[in-house]
Amino acid sequence: MTAVLAPEGAILRRPHAPTLRTLPDAVAANVRRVGATAAVPIMAVVKANGYGHGALTVATAAVAAGADWLGVTDVADGVALREAGLRVPILAWLHPAGIDAPLATAAGIDVAVGSVDELRQLVAEADGRVRVHLHLDTGMARGGCPVEDWDALLRTARATDGRVEVVGVMGHLPRAEAADPRANAAAVLRMRQGRDAVLRAGFGPLLVHLAATAGALTDPSTHFDLVRIGAGLVGIDPSDTVPLAGASRWTAPVVHSAAVPAGTAVGYGSTYTTRVATHLSVVGVGYADGIPRELAPGVGIAIGGERHPLVGRVSMDQIVVDTGDRVYPRGAVATVFGPDGGAVPSVQDWARWAGTIPHTIVTGIGPRVRRSAA
Numbered sequence: 426m427t428a429v430l431a432p433e434g435a436i437l438r439r440p441h442a443p444t445l446r447t448l449p450d451a452v453a454a455n456v457r458r459v460g461a462t463a464a465v466p467i468m469a470v471v472k473a474n475g476y477g478h479g480a481l482t483v484a485t486a487a488v489a490a491g492a493d494w495l496g497v498t499d500v501a502d503g504v505a506l507r508e509a510g511l512r513v514p515i516l517a518w519l520h521p522a523g524i525d526a527p528l529a530t531a532a533g534i535d536v537a538v539g540s541v542d543e544l545r546q547l548v549a550e551a552d553g554r555v556r557v558h559l560h561l562d563t564g565m566a567r568g569g570c571p572v573e574d575w576d577a578l579l580r581t582a583r584a585t586d587g588r589v590e591v592v593g594v595m596g597h598l599p600r601a602e603a604a605d606p607r608a609n610a611a612a613v614l615r616m617r618q619g620r621d622a623v624l625r626a627g628f629g630p631l632l633v634h635l636a637a638t639a640g641a642l643t644d645p646s647t648h649f650d651l652v653r654i655g656a657g658l659v660g661i662d663p664s665d666t667v668p669l670a671g672a673s674r675w676t677a678p679v680v681h682s683a684a685v686p687a688g689t690a691v692g693y694g695s696t697y698t699t700r701v702a703t704h705l706s707v708v709g710v711g712y713a714d715g716i717p718r719e720l721a722p723g724v725g726i727a728i729g730g731e732r733h734p735l736v737g738r739v740s741m742d743q744i745v746v747d748t749g750d751r752v753y754p755r756g757a758v759a760t761v762f763g764p765d766g767g768a769v770p771s772v773q774d775w776a777r778w779a780g781t782i783p784h785t786i787v788t789g790i791g792p793r794v795r796r797s798a799a
């Protein structure tokens with residue numbers, strides 16, 4: 426194996442680190458695209474660090490493009506956005522560490538509550554008036570108050586002595602990615618019935634919200650007063666009906682290149698052997714950075730404007746690319762994915778290769794990959 430070396434006397438620069446560059450203009454374009462279909466305010470959902478793209482970067486771009494609300498899982502995530510200077514209303518709805526009620530009131534963050542127990546805990550700890558969205562299970566059995574317990578939740582809310590202010594009602598669509606309004610009809614009906622019960626209990630005015638990206642793009646009957654857009658911000662339409670703008674480009678350096686003869690085994694397990702003399706480039710990202718290890722055949726990444734196949738197993742920190750008769754020096758930039766088209770794969774290509782959804786590709790990018798915004 427003959428390493429590819431720079432000519433004697435060449436000035437060598439340190440390769441740039443693996444980087445995920447978030448593209449705020451694409452986030453803005455996606456907000457406008459959703460706004461063109463859904464004529465209601467938009468909540469920009471930036472959970473899981475903005476679907477891996479940087480919560481603050483995505484939130485800032487979305488708000489600048491007209492998003493009216495921000496959505497997060499945890500009050501602490503909302504506080505980080507407040508501390509960074511974002512002033513729009515924020516809703517936190519999952520509370521994996523329980524609801525920190527005093528923190529929510531101090532930072533002006535609304536919380537969604539989906540059970541009597543959760544509401545009781547909130548009231549017990551509240552030291553001010555907490556703004557609450559009651560969360561109804563609209564057919565997913567994954568969070569939210571079961572329909573059978575809705576009246577009990579409303580009674581508990583009425584008995585809180587003004588410690589909570591019910592300002593909204595939320596649900597979530599289990600089947601919006603089918604892009605068929607018939608698949609949403611049961612959830613829409615439950616949402617209307619749930620809302621009406623809250624109004625009858627004496628609360629209001631209410632902000633009612635049910636749809637996420639797929640519902641917002643495909644079914645106006647789900648829009649109510651607000652749509653919550655997460656995947657769509659970063660260019661993913663779960664219904665696969667609207668082309669959105671890919672909002673990031675993942676690059677990584679070639680860390681080593683070599684000329685190899687026919688019959689060279691590559692990587693752990695020697696699962697690939699070169700058939701002819703060729704060149705290999707090692708690129709400095711691996712499964713610890715979020716490159717899926719289980720991949721269908723035909724995977725490739727872009728170097729020098731050409732698609733080159735991945736060969737052998739994905740390692741923890743590196744992958745190997747067969748570049749044929751092309752010779753790339755150490756430090757050459759490989760593009761793992763991006764919105765560019767042509768030789769550059771998309772996030773959707775990776776999802777297909779890995780037998781998964783685009784969401785897991787972008788949220789799986791590891792902490793070693795540097796984030797930047799352009």
Ligand SMILES: *Cc1c(COP(=O)(O)O)cnc(C)c1O
Pocket residue numbers: 470472518597636637638639653654655656657663
């Ligand atoms: C993640 C999430 C969203 C955003 O969904 P996308 O399909 O990514 O737009 C909206 N609402 C809730 C409750 C969520 O958990």
